[in-house]
Structure formats: C-alpha cells, structure tokens
Amino acid sequence: MSKWIQYALVPLTALTNPFQLMWEGWSSSHQVDMPNMLCGPSNYTTEIVSLDPLAIYINGFMSSWEVAYLRDLAESQETFMHHEDKHPDDKNYASRRIASSCYLTMDDPVVQCIIQRSTDFVGFINHDGFEQLQVVKYRENERHDPHHDWFASPPKMASGLTCNRAASFFAYLGDDPEGGETCFHHLYPAPQDADPAKFSNINSDDGLGFATKPITGNAMFWMNLHANNTGDLRVQHSALPIRSGTKYGMNILLKRCF
Numbered sequence: 685m686s687k688w689i690q691y692a693l694v695p696l697t698a699l700t701n702p703f704q705l706m707w708e709g710w711s712s713s714h715q716v717d718m719p720n721m722l723c724g725p726s727n728y729t730t731e732i733v734s735l736d737p738l739a740i741y742i743n744g745f746m747s748s749w750e751v752a753y754l755r756d757l758a759e760s761q762e763t764f765m766h767h768e769d770k771h772p773d774d775k776n777y778a779s780r781r782i783a784s785s786c787y788l789t790m791d792d793p794v795v796q797c798i799i800q801r802s803t804d805f806v807g808f809i810n811h812d813g814f815e816q817l818q819v820v821k822y823r824e825n826e827r828h829d830p831h832h833d834w835f836a837s838p839p840k841m842a843s844g845l846t847c848n849r850a851a852s853f854f855a856y857l858g859d860d861p862e863g864g865e866t867c868f869h870h871l872y873p874a875p876q877d878a879d880p881a882k883f884s885n886i887n888s889d890d891g892l893g894f895a896t897k898p899i900t901g902n903a904m905f906w907m908n909l910h911a912n913n914t915g916d917l918r919v920q921h922s923a924l925p926i927r928s929g930t931k932y933g934m935n936i937l938l939k940r941c942f
C-alpha cells in the first residue's frame with residue numbers, strides 16, 4: 685500500500701477503532717477528564733528481580749488516574765466482599781487470605797486497557813488470555829499467607845483442555861500502607877544496592893527471599909509454570925499483615941490451556 689493511502693487511512697481507522705467508539709460512548713455518559721484517561725502508551729520501566737524463575741518489577745505500570753478509577757469500580761460492585769479464603773489446593777492447611785475482593789467486569793474500557801497493556805507486556809509467552817481482573821483490599825492486620833497462584837490440580841474445561849495460571853501480575857492500587865509487603869520466600873534476596881523504598885530482605889533461615897513494598901501504580905510480574913506446564917514452587921509468595929492503613933491491589937492472571 686502506498687504511503688499516501690496509509691496516511692489517508694489513519695484518521696479513518698481512528699474514527700472506527702472499536703475501543704475509541706466504546707470510550708466515546710462511555711465518556712459522554714460519565715463526566716471524566718478524557719485526556720488523562722485514554723489508553724495510550726504507558727511509560728513504565730522494568731527491573732528484572734529474578735531470572736529463573738522470571739520475575740520483573742514494574743515501575744509505573746498504571747497511572748494514578750487508572751488506579752483511582754479501578755478502585756472506584758471495585759468499591760461500586762456489590763460483590764466486593766470481605767472473606768477468609770483457604771487455598772484451593774489445600775483446604776486443611778492454615779494458609780489463608782483475609783481480605784475483601786471482587787472481580788471486575790471485562791467490558792469496562794479501563795479494564796480493557798489494562799488487559800491490552802498486560803498482553804503487550806507478556807509478548808511471546810504462550811497464553812490463552814487473562815482471567816477476570818481481581819481487586820483485593822486489606823485492612824489493618826489482614827494478610828495473605830504463603831501460597832502459589834497456580835493450581836496443583838488445574839480445572840478441566842468443557843473442551844477437555846486443562847487451564848492453569850501461566851503468570852501473574854500483582855499491581856498496587858494504594859494507599860501505600862505500612863506493612864503489606866509482598867514476600868517471595870524462595871527467590872534470591874535483593875542486592876545491597878536495591879532501592880530500599882521498594883525492596884527489603886526477609887530474615888529467613890536459608891537466607892533467601894525478598895519483599896516488595898506496596899507502591900501505588902507499581903506492579904510485580906512473575907512466571908508461575910515451568911516450560912512443561914507444571915507449577916513452579918519457587919514462586920510461593922505471601923502478603924504480610926497491614927500494620928496501618930489500607931492496601932488495595934489487583935491480580936492480573938495469565939491463563940494457559942493445554
């Protein structure tokens with residue numbers, strides 16, 4: 685196609701872009717500050733915090749506008765409820781999540797935008813879409829005990845395929861509480877020059893592990909499955925109890941069916 689035809693098509697595609705149409709319909713019914721809201725390129729930066737298993741710390745994965753929007757969206761859902769959950773793999777084990785949570789509707793334009801950004805981030809990683817985004821809220825003393833996000837006995841779908849969680853993002857949606865760090869118990873500790881505002885080490889017997897502090901807009905990404913689709917025990921993690929304040933976060937879970 686000649687360059688000139690391509691240029692001529694740009695305004696046309698902008699007009700017919702389904703996201704834009706959906707956005708325009710939506711924004712006219714909600715009085716929002718549109719320029720800050722568009723699903724433009726995100727200026728996040730990354731730091732590899734573990735090579736094997738792959739784990740990446742993401743600075744500025746979400747804008748403060750997106751964070752505020754997603755929190756409001758979660759708080760407006762009737763399903764945003766407090767509960768104490770056992771891990772699906774081990775209901776007798778004391779591992780628990782004491783928090784409130786809800787799933788977000790997938791047809792929201794900001795949710796779509798975050799899914800698109802996450803899809804771009806995972807690049808060539810073999811996957812089959814994302815689970816519904818899940819917002820989690822912890823109040824004082826609430827926590828999530830050590831667990832892994834993958835299922836030991838993944839559910840079989842009607843199609844006969846088995847789906848598991850190939851990778852996880854956990855994004856921090858505020859309020860920058862005290863406590864509430866996410867601990868990775870079996871990864872190598874943070875080096876001495878790691879930024880103490882973001883990372884701390886944990887006093888484990890084997891010297892392994894580090895924790896990331898909840899900083900609004902930042903996120904952790906890590907792989908859950910080995911190449912043969914079995915779960916990687918090394919990505920066990922937990923959320924330490926909140927000492928003061930409230931913590932919001934969001935699970936963005938990458939599915940793989942096999």
Ligand SMILES: O=C(O)CCC(=O)C(=O)O
Binds near residue numbers: 828866933935
């Ligand atoms: O709250 C956190 O820091 C981690 C949450 C988590 O691991 C989960 O919800 O599966």
Ligand SMILES: [Fe+2]
Binds near residue numbers: 831832833921
């Ligand atoms: Fe988790």
